Amino acid sequence: MARKVLVLGEVRDGSLRNVSYEAIGAAKTVAEGGEVVGVLLGASVSNLANDLIQYGADRVVVVEDEKLEQYTSDGYAQGLLAVIDSEQPEGIIFGHTSLGKDLSPKLASKLDSGLISDVTGIEVAGGNIVFTRPIYSGKAFEKKIVTDGIIFATVRPNNIAPLEKDESRTGDVTSLSVEIKDLRTIIKEVVRKATEGVDLSEAKVVVAGGRGVKSEEGFEPLKELANVLGGAVGASRGACDAEYCDYSLQIGQTGKVVTPDLYIACGISGAIQHLAGMSNSKVIVAINKDPEANIFNVADYGIVGDLFEVVPMLTEEFKKLKVNA
């Protein structure tokens, strides 16, 4: 059954987030041969429409308004509802990002529809679009289907494969004018705390430090390793509580959930609440001086040793690998 599926292109610092390309990949599965329509909202975003098309969107609808410069649930909902009204889609896919998590339930409620959040896999089975998602912080999984109304889902970054970029693809870009009004929440200021560069929840490589890192300076070697691998630095709550780093880096049950290709845990014991945020990573490496540490039970590869010795050596070895590559 061919469906028309909308995908919200999420813009950050002037470019599209990776998860939006993954959302297009997801939308292709949901569309079952139907049309995938990208949606862009912002003050000036139409220049990004081609990126959505080259990653697989068939066409793009752009809503531009000064009031959409920053995300607010009211402003974005008005923009999207106008697009939904004119397109009448049978499916909608967002990234399961801060924005996606904030906006999708409001929209689902407005549309009187279901919503399947934080999806890590999609398949067509038995005539249904079946979504897989982690529950109990990744300790179990469920498969879910939509039984009534629009097929609406948010996809977790790093889990659904995007399509190859195809620079020869073309498609229509249309703009829809929407009067954005009555914003009830006003953003006065944005305080940047997250580290510059690679976004933790989207990073392909995460180098995480725990209480074993021992100080703020102790994170330096981890940062160097992350840099060499083009990855991001994360942390356990132990490290955050000890003020070695900002809480924005915390991974786990009460922090971020990450599923990178490679997770390197340095001086982290592997408490169950930490595992909740990273156990679904593709490959896990543990560096810990205690051979009994629980982190070794989830690690694919482990080195028992002092992280201050091991991490710099690893950085050097990876540098060599990059030079030879």
Added chain:
Amino acid sequence: MNIYVLMKRTFDTEEKITISGGQINEDGAEFIINPYDEYAVEEAIQVRDAHGGEVTVVSVGNEEAEKQLRTALAMGADKAVLINTEDDLDYSDQYTTAKILAEFLKDKEADLIIGGNVAIDGGSGQVGPRVAELLGIPYVTTITKLEINGSDVKVVRDVEGDSEVIETSLPLLVTAQQGLNEPRYPSLPGIMKAKKKPLDELELDDLDLDEDDVEAKTKTIEIYLPAQKAAGRVLEGELTDQVKELVSLLHNEAKVV
């Protein structure tokens, strides 16, 4: 100030998950107030203490949730309401829960509604914003700070590590993020007092709802545990060799770098 807290009873974070008969096995498991809802209860108490008013904690669930509601009362909430759906609903989703909560809240003239930003079991984070939308009030999710001045509200919202300072006004729904506060432990006198505080129990009937009004829009067709990971390899030998071996394994075997 008329404050409502949306609370869910969840598995303890330490619990191991097992499955029996296609369902998560609850036998013998420890249950707690969803950790994010604990921040919500604490914040509600602090707001009440600063501005006056009353805190009512509401939970949709079954009889067992009385225990967590009593805990919230022992922390300092004034009243609790359990909307018991055990006899009425076999299956529910976030649409269901939000619809029930909104129906309950619609004539309560709440100034402030606080929930957790996500429940650690289902992990969808939908209920808060859905309830706000159904009530027609604004919401701010994942907040780490709340300041109320008359009907003006200033909140700080965590956005993937960055902070947004947001101005809005009451009535308002917010969802709590870690960092909002340090939830208190119930004190002994608190626990004693909680026993006498009102804990009302309602069913769908009492809200003039029937099953069809709140029928789920999604369905779980399978629950399973993640594949057991093959035992990992702890490397051996000289440290320099281990490091070389690790890099080679990541490059050639796991192919992740």
